[in-house]
Amino acid sequence: MSLLGSFWNQFLTKLEEVQDKKSVLYSILKQARPIELTEEKIIIACDSYGIKKFLDPKTGEIEDYIYKNLGRRLAVEFVIAPLQKKRAAPPLLTFEPAVEDLFVKAGLNKKYSFENFAVSSTNQVAYAASQAVVKNPGHAYNPLFLYGGVGVGKTHLAQAVAKKILEDDRDKRVYFCPGDSFTNELIEAIRDKTTPRFRRRYRYLNLLIIDDIQFIAGKTHIQEEFFHTFNSIASAGGQIILTSDRPPTEIKNLEDRLRSRFAGGLIVDIQEPDFELKTAILLIKAKEKNINIDMEAAKVIAERSLDSRALEGTLLSLYAKILGNKDQIDLETVDEYFSKNKDGNKARKINPNDVIKAVCTYYNVKQSHLRGPERNVRIVLPRQIAMYLIRRQVGLKLMETAEYLRRKDHTTVLHAEEKISSLLMKDQNFKKEIDAIIQSLSLST
Amino acid sequence: MKIPTWFYTLIHTTYYDYNYINMKITVNKDAFLEKLNLASRFTSSKLSSSTSLQGVLLKGEKKQIDLFSTNLNYYYHGLIIIEEGNNFQIVIEPKKVGEFLSLLSSGKIELDVKEKSIIITQGKTKGEFALFSSEEFPFPPPSSSLKQKIKTDFFKKNLPLLLFSASTDETRPVLAGVNFVSKDESTQIVTTDGFRLSLLNLKKETPFSSMIVPSGFLSEVTRLIGDEEEVSFNFHEEEKLLIFYLGKDELYTRLIDGEYPPYEKVVPAEKKTTITTDKEEFLRNVKLISVFAREFSNIIILETNKDGLKISPKTGDNEDSVAFQEADVVGDSQKIAFNYKFLIDFLINIPAKKIIIELLRSDAPVVFRGEKIDDLLHIIMPVRIQE
Numbered sequence A: 001m002s003l004l005g006s007f008w009n010q011f012l013t014k015l016e017e018v019q020d021k022k023s024v025l026y027s028i029l030k031q032a033r034p035i036e037l038t039e040e041k042i043i044i045a046c047d048s049y050g051i052k053k054f055l056d057p058k059t060g061e062i063e064d065y066i067y068k069n070l071g072r073r074l075a076v077e078f079v080i081a082p083l084q085k086k087r088a089a090p091p092l093l094t095f096e097p098a099v100e101d102l103f104v105k106a107g108l109n110k111k112y113s114f115e116n117f118a119v120s121s122t123n124q125v126a127y128a129a130s131q132a133v134v135k136n137p138g139h140a141y142n143p144l145f146l147y148g149g150v151g152v153g154k155t156h157l158a159q160a161v162a163k164k165i166l167e168d169d170r171d172k173r174v175y176f177c178p179g180d181s182f183t184n185e186l187i188e189a190i191r192d193k194t195t196p197r198f199r200r201r202y203r204y205l206n207l208l209i210i211d212d213i214q215f216i217a218g219k220t221h222i223q224e225e226f227f228h229t230f231n232s233i234a235s236a237g238g239q240i241i242l243t244s245d246r247p248p249t250e251i252k253n254l255e256d257r258l259r260s261r262f263a264g265g266l267i268v269d270i271q272e273p274d275f276e277l278k279t280a281i282l283l284i285k286a287k288e289k290n291i292n293i294d295m296e297a298a299k300v301i302a303e304r305s306l307d308s309r310a311l312e313g314t315l316l317s318l319y320a321k322i323l324g325n326k327d328q329i330d331l332e333t334v335d336e337y338f339s340k341n342k343d344g345n346k347a348r349k350i351n352p353n354d355v356i357k358a359v360c361t362y363y364n365v366k367q368s369h370l371r372g373p374e375r376n377v378r379i380v381l382p383r384q385i386a387m388y389l390i391r392r393q394v395g396l397k398l399m400e401t402a403e404y405l406r407r408k409d410h411t412t413v414l415h416a417e418e419k420i421s422s423l424l425m426k427d428q429n430f431k432k433e434i435d436a437i438i439q440s441l442s443l444s445t
Numbered sequence B: 001m002k003i004p005t006w007f008y009t010l011i012h013t014t015y016y017d018y019n020y021i022n023m024k025i026t027v028n029k030d031a032f033l034e035k036l037n038l039a040s041r042f043t044s045s046k047l048s049s050s051t052s053l054q055g056v057l058l059k060g061e062k063k064q065i066d067l068f069s070t071n072l073n074y075y076y077h078g079l080i081i082i083e084e085g086n087n088f089q090i091v092i093e094p095k096k097v098g099e100f101l102s103l104l105s106s107g108k109i110e111l112d113v114k115e116k117s118i119i120i121t122q123g124k125t126k127g128e129f130a131l132f133s134s135e136e137f138p139f140p141p142p143s144s145s146l147k148q149k150i151k152t153d154f155f156k157k158n159l160p161l162l163l164f165s166a167s168t169d170e171t172r173p174v175l176a177g178v179n180f181v182s183k184d185e186s187t188q189i190v191t192t193d194g195f196r197l198s199l200l201n202l203k204k205e206t207p208f209s210s211m212i213v214p215s216g217f218l219s220e221v222t223r224l225i226g227d228e229e230e231v232s233f234n235f236h237e238e239e240k241l242l243i244f245y246l247g248k249d250e251l252y253t254r255l256i257d258g259e260y261p262p263y264e265k266v267v268p269a270e271k272k273t274t275i276t277t278d279k280e281e282f283l284r285n286v287k288l289i290s291v292f293a294r295e296f297s298n299i300i301i302l303e304t305n306k307d308g309l310k311i312s313p314k315t316g317d318n319e320d321s322v323a324f325q326e327a328d329v330v331g332d333s334q335k336i337a338f339n340y341k342f343l344i345d346f347l348i349n350i351p352a353k354k355i356i357i358e359l360l361r362s363d364a365p366v367v368f369r370g371e372k373i374d375d376l377l378h379i380i381m382p383v384r385i386q387e
Helices: A003-018 A024-031 A049-070 A099-105 A124-135 A154-168 A179-191 A195-203 A220-235 A256-263 A275-288 A295-304 A308-322 A331-340 A342-346 A352-363 A367-371 A377-394 A398-404 A410-426 A428-444 B005-014 B029-040 B094-103 B153-161 B215-224 B279-293 B340-349
Strands: A033-037 A041-046 A075-080 A144-148 A174-178 A207-211 A239-244 A266-270 B023-028 B056-070 B074-092 B108-113 B117-122 B125-132 B148-151 B177-182 B186-192 B196-203 B211-214 B230-236 B241-246 B249-254 B273-278 B299-305 B308-313 B323-331 B335-339 B354-359 B366-370 B373-380
Touching: A003 A024, A003 A033, A003 A041, A003 A049, A024 A041, A024 A049, A041 A049, A049 A075, A049 B249, A099 A154, A124 A144, A124 A154, A124 A266, A144 A154, A154 A174, A154 A207, A154 A239, A174 A179, A179 A195, A179 A207, A179 A220, A195 A220, A207 A220, A220 A239, A220 A256, A275 A295, A275 A308, A295 A308, A295 A331, A308 A331, A352 A367, A352 A377, A352 A398, A352 A428, A367 A377, A377 A398, A377 A410, A377 A428, A398 A410, A410 A428, B023 B029, B023 B056, B023 B074, B029 B056, B029 B074, B029 B094, B029 B108, B094 B117, B094 B125, B148 B153, B153 B196, B153 B215, B177 B215, B196 B340, B211 B215, B215 B241, B215 B249, B273 B279, B273 B308, B279 B299, B279 B308, B279 B323, B279 B340, B279 B354, B299 B323, B299 B340, B335 B340, B340 B373
Parallel strands: A041 A075, A144 A239, A144 A266, A174 A207, A207 A239
Antiparallel strands: A033 A041, B023 B108, B056 B074, B074 B125, B074 B249, B108 B117, B117 B125, B148 B230, B177 B186, B177 B211, B186 B196, B196 B373, B230 B241, B241 B249, B273 B323, B273 B354, B299 B308, B299 B335, B308 B323, B354 B366, B366 B373
16 A cells, blocks of 8 residues: 555555444545645545545634644645546547537548648748748738639638648648628627627637628628627637738728728739639649549640639530540540630630620520610620620720620610629629620620 | 614524424424425435435424435425424434325324424324435525526426437536526527537526536426526526525525537538427437337338438347438438437427428437427437448
């Protein structure tokens, strides 16, 4: 028996002589366990507050007993430490969520990671900045503002950061939020009177990513809420990553205080992928999907495709073509594919008439009305959309566009362009309409 | 000099000779038995405990008898009113006395307090019971903080939803408690025994701060609450003591000290399959299959298909015992095994017509909800089955 144990037993034997065996103090002390004995003090463990609070006032009495019977001046201290029996751990409480579950909880898509992100001169600054954020979240660049056109990899990079941070520390609170769902969630929270819950959800995050932040522009209340969210995350040392299709200076109707906050971090532009990068992306995608592809064929596809999403589309169509015939996509298949689609590719040059036709079909108005003098709302909006699309998709000059729609001067076109741009920013549904028209344009050609 | 009267009272109470021998008191048997039984629920059941902790203290003073009992974690104080004045203090063993009293007929009984025993008389029946020492009986700590009120709905509606999930195992004391977590504008109440977990979100009307209260004590309080709409309670931070006042009864408990396990990470964030089904029917089917599951470590297997659930025991060769439960199944098909006792506990305690089961994988915690009961989450850890 240890020194501690024998000392305590000796004490109990003495105590038994003085105290009645049935006394409360004796029975309690007998159940208590001494856990530490030093020159100055002895520490006794008891099971609960009930026992400790009973013994605490009797500390002096017990110290006296020890001194009188064992001749040692010891301070007595009681702590609560229930006896830990070694047992099988409770299965529910030892359950650890799989890292994939955490990704889903954080709103991440498992296909985006640094491993499958190809880097070249067009995106290396953004890549390096993202790496720096992973190494030092909340401090390196806060916020990290990534902007660039469609399919350049903004979302991919932002998600890769989130994933890496979660993989390194599963306890980090990470949330990836599309810009419009931030808006929708806040509106719902206001409607259901649950804004405090909304705030709790956002303001205590270690990493918040808002994808397509431009969608909050023009909405005062949402911007205000975002401003406070931003501040509380940043002041608690959390990291914020924002993506957008344009730099903060070009986001219209964005509050100045937000614009200045954004400028306080690092603003990085990701450019359209160059030929080498597109080839690399294509090879990565092919590998992920277990598609064999010839290097030369890959180069041709990369050359002919505009962005990374188009790459994937082309790759999948080609794969569907060779399936069952060949075991890899070779140059021949690619050539054949593009020669068949040659007309389509040439006609990539959309002409203004196509635009007008597409708009008219979509909104069910007559072409003559669009060109006519009417100022009915039903006509005016499609007309403005047509002007906008002719400017953006066909690339005609202001004056030429005006002539096409039989407008007198270029300011009408200018106005239409501004109006549609701002509508696109404000209204998700409107943007969907426009996207649909653009889609139909590329299909019809 | 005139000595004020309160001074006499002081001397009187301080130096009172409690061993007032041969005192006869008439009490109503039923009233006495009721309080004695109640008091005995707060005594220590450990045989190694001192007799003071196993007994009930009766303190006669003026025209009332106060009853005290404790196991040092719980304290009870109640009283009965009697007709004549008296003065004594004794500790009796409640079990034997209780059994004796329960066999007497209703009406009056006479208590005769002697030096070493108490004699209970009704008509020609007499019983003599030895007394325990009352010398160092631990009385409840005095409490001074102001009383607060709590709606009894909390006990009648909320607590029954989760008390059953608390552990009864003494080796992990925190799990035997009900964990109150005070948040900005809500209170979360959690119980778990390591196999299942109940989580209730309440709006801020619950006046409890963050603390762990013994679940056994709360079910005792719940049992004792009558028709009143509110009960008073108070919390003594220094003493870690929570006191409820129910009529003339005072129930005390010490809080449980310790770190509550991190329960939040157990709550699944995702689901792949949602099953909505009738509760009573499901309960009946689970009970049906439990007949066969008892021999196989209580495990039953649920298997989804497009219009319901197949419920079967985990058996080796006998494949013929099966029940089918109609259900609305949305999402992936799943096969998952549970200890049926956990299912039954939940189904019995949830006051809903339909229940909703949310599954992720066969080895991840499963969420159970009652339809239209949004504040409550019940989570059960499935049992692993070898395919």
